[in-house]
Amino acid sequence: MFDLLVKPSPAQKSFLEAVRAGMENYFATDRRRIDHALQVCRYARDLLTYIEADTVLTLTAAYLHDIGIHEAERKHGSSAGNWQELEGPPVAMALLSQLGAEDDLIEKVAEIVGNHHTPGAVDSPEFRILWDADALVNFAGGFATKTDGQIEAILHRHMVTEAGFRMARKRFLADQERQER
Ligand SMILES: [Fe+2]
Incomplete structure (x- = not known):
């Protein structure tokens, strides 16, 4: 890889x-x-x-x-x-x-x-990585009552790196695989 x-x-x-x-x-x-x-x-x-x-x-x-x-x-x-x-x-x-x-x-x-x-x-990749890494941890558990559509919208608004966004989708969207197809 x-x-x-x-x-x-x-x-x-x-x-x-x-x-x-x-x-x-x-x-x-x-x-x-x-x-x-x-x-x-x-x-x-x-x-x-x-x-x-x-x-x-x-x-x-x-x-x-x-x-x-x-x-x-x-x-x-x-x-x-x-x-x-x-x-x-x-x-x-x-x-x-x-x-x-x-x-x-x-x-x-x-x-x-x-x-x-x-x-x-702060306009730096290090800041953006920390931002998304923190979100990946903090969002865990907070999405239990949300639909995939709502989660997707939150991630769109919040995540600031493409890799972080993809990681979060994979982690938090229940039907992520179906949507990718
Ligand atoms: Fe934190």
């Missing part, structure tokens, strides 16, 4: 491992958030096989995209997207600088984390 994923080098791999561990440490006993980040990261990796993008930036952003949620809840009593966007970047930046990440990566991750609830806020 045609595969656009640029495999991380051994050094990049261990950096990504450290980011994952840092995220897990930070969320501590909050298993739900850890699992969510890991699932989003898995979809992001799948999307990287279809979309040309920076592997390290995409996966780092996927691990850390919701990292502001605890501070949002603590300071503002809410996990609403705008509070997460405000509180996430400082936490992500601190974690990444502790790991010795380069400034350029830290800045770009912070930009994605700080905008990940705002449609089209």
Whole structure:
């Protein structure tokens, strides 16, 4: 199969491992958030096989995209997207600088984390991949009472990569095969 994923080098791999561990440490006993980040990261990796993008930036952003949620809840009593966007970047930046990440990566991750609830806020393939990977996880379970037509309309409106849209159709449309024929 045609595969656009640029495999991380051994050094990049261990950096990504450290980011994952840092995220897990930070969320501590909050298993739900850890699992969510890991699932989003898995979809992001799948999307990287279809979309040309920076592997390290995409996966780092996927691990850390919701990292502001605890501070949002603590300071503002809410996990609403705008509070997460405000509180996430400082936490992500601190974690990444502790790991010795380069400034350029830290800045770009912070930009994605700080905008990940705002449609089209960052014009980059890494942002679009995170957007669709997050949607692939978040839509799961939310479509139980919807018809295929309604689901299709939501996906049309929401998904921002062709690969993400196709993946979502495959995952969420009951009669997807019939429609493809
Ligand atoms: Fe998320």
